[in-house]
Amino acid sequence: MRISQQLIDEIVAHAREDLPNECCGFISGKGDEALAIHRIVNGEASPYRYMMDKEDQMRAEEKIDAAGHDVLAAYHSHTKSPAYPSQTDVNLSMPHLMCVIASLQDLTIPEVRAFWIKEKKITEAELVVG
Numbered sequence: 861m862r863i864s865q866q867l868i869d870e871i872v873a874h875a876r877e878d879l880p881n882e883c884c885g886f887i888s889g890k891g892d893e894a895l896a897i898h899r900i901v902n903g904e905a906s907p908y909r910y911m912m913d914k915e916d917q918m919r920a921e922e923k924i925d926a927a928g929h930d931v932l933a934a935y936h937s938h939t940k941s942p943a944y945p946s947q948t949d950v951n952l953s954m955p956h957l958m959c960v961i962a963s964l965q966d967l968t969i970p971e972v973r974a975f976w977i978k979e980k981k982i983t984e985a986e987l988v989v990g
């Protein structure tokens with residue numbers, strides 16, 4: 861997926877604002893190009909996991925539809941662990957969506973990585989930033 865540094869920064873800003881809890885949302889775009897970030901309320905409001913609030917998720921999907929975009933990825937933050945899928949992420953993965961994780965484990969060097977999680981198998985996905 862191609863993504864601008866600005867969108868990466870928006871994801872990290874969301875992660876910082878929602879500390880100490882994890883944040884989540886969708887990345888929408890066309891083809892393999894990310895075009896927008898859509899924040900979604902973390903219904904769990906937890907530092908250890910997230911669950912997209914169903915109503916907020918539907919609102920985001922409507923906006924994405926209206927913009928003529930597709931949902932390319934779901935993103936969430938890790939507050940105290942690396943940008944790598946946790947066992948919970950593997951268990952709750954949406955196999956049709958790329959999983960983008962923003963880690964604030966080191967607040968001075970936020971790390972954003974992307975993965976596919978299919979049939980419990982984790983594969984790193986390429987993020988082309990620029």
Ligand SMILES: [Zn+2]
Binds near residue numbers: 936937945946949
């Ligand atoms: Zn996670």
